[in-house]
Amino acid sequence: xxxxxxxxxxxxxxxxxxxxxxxxxxxxxxxxxxxxxxxxxxxxxxxxxxxxxxxxxxxxxxxxxxxxxxxxxxxxxxxxxxxxxxxxxxxxxxxxxxxxxxxxxx
Amino acid sequence: xxxxxxxxxxxxxxxxxxxxxxxxxxxxxxxxxxxxxxxxxxxxxxxxxxxxxxxxxxxxxxxxxxxxxxxxxxxxxxxxxxxxxxxxxxxxxxxxxxxxxxxxxxxxxxxxxxxxxxxxxxxxxxxxxxxxxxxxxxxxxxxxxxxxxxxxxxxxxxx
Numbered sequence: 001x002x003x004x005x006x007x008x009x010x011x012x013x014x015x016x017x018x019x020x021x022x023x024x025x026x027x028x029x030x031x032x033x034x035x036x037x038x039x040x041x042x043x044x045x046x047x048x049x050x051x052x053x054x055x056x057x058x059x060x061x062x063x064x065x066x067x068x069x070x071x072x073x074x075x076x077x078x079x080x081x082x083x084x085x086x087x088x089x090x091x092x093x094x095x096x097x098x099x100x101x102x103x104x105x106x
Numbered sequence: 107x108x109x110x111x112x113x114x115x116x117x118x119x120x121x122x123x124x125x126x127x128x129x130x131x132x133x134x135x136x137x138x139x140x141x142x143x144x145x146x147x148x149x150x151x152x153x154x155x156x157x158x159x160x161x162x163x164x165x166x167x168x169x170x171x172x173x174x175x176x177x178x179x180x181x182x183x184x185x186x187x188x189x190x191x192x193x194x195x196x197x198x199x200x201x202x203x204x205x206x207x208x209x210x211x212x213x214x215x216x217x218x219x220x221x222x223x224x225x226x227x228x229x230x231x232x233x234x235x236x237x238x239x240x241x242x243x244x245x246x247x248x249x250x251x252x253x254x255x256x257x258x259x260x261x262x263x264x265x
Contacts, residue, residue, distance in 0.1 A: 017219035017220050030205070030228070032205045053217075056217075058214075058215070058217055058218070059212070059213065059214060059218070060212075060213040061210055061211065061212045061213070061223075062208075062210060062211040063210055064206055064208040064209055064210060065204075065205070065206060065228070066201060066204050066206065066208065066209040066210070066227050066228045066229075067209065067210055067225060067226070067227060067228070068176060068177040068178075068225075068226040068227060068228055068259075069176070069177075071225065071226070072224075072225055072226050073223070073224070073225050074181075074222075074223065074224035074225070075212070075214065075218065075222070075223050075224075076218050076219050076220040076221075076222055077217055077218055077219060078217055078218070078219040080217070
């Protein structure tokens with residue numbers, strides 16, 4: 001399981017626009033690099049990321065090899081209600097990892 | 107009256123342009139795989155279809171000069187009221203000269219409040235980065251930014 005870092009404000013006022021930041025450890029091997037013996041290193045990247053807010057998908061991303069190693073993402077959403085954010089990363093070679101964070105909206 | 111003597115300035119100018127001309131083919135042979143502007147166009151067509159892409163509304167925040175192409179911070183924002191009837195559906199980012207023309211697709215909606223996405227990208231060469239936003243009325247808006255990269259990413263040898 002890859003380690004992830006999530007930054008969601010723990011508290012917000014209803015209607016506030018909040019920023020969500022995520023960081024995942026992943027090599028994001030492009031599939032275009034070669035070893036010193038000139039063998040091509042096969043691709044190993046995260047291909048998709050999804051964020052759900054109390055079960056509803058609020059953000060989705062498709063990644064390509066042009067996304068840097070240890071992918072960082074920042075995006076926004078409106079704090080509507082208290083609850084949970086769930087994050088999911090899916091990638092090559094059956095890679096999958098999840099994380100979650102909760103928020104109190106008043 | 108024609109100049110009979112080659113000045114130092116003339117000589118340096120000539121030498122400089124010869125060096126530039128000589129350097130170009132070397133750069134090309136060192137980089138066997140790269141997306142072409144045609145690949146960029148077709149990647150954009152895959153997203154927008156037959157729709158007309160207009161210029162404006164989108165903004166790319168990216169350093170104009172980067173030392174290391176392996177991690178280039180990039181923020182794309184779109185001017186939109188983000189209401190139920192007028193919002194940004196998705197943001198697509200492309201490049202001109204990496205081995206692949208796509209960088210990332212980001213799907214948002216009126217619940218985002220602000221149409222802005224940030225990530226870190228790889229750039230294999232000095233090139234143009236293009237961001238396209240799809241609005242709720244299915245119109246497309248784009249902007250491009252030129253980035254100069256001194257250390258390329260993606261295709262380097264592993265030690």
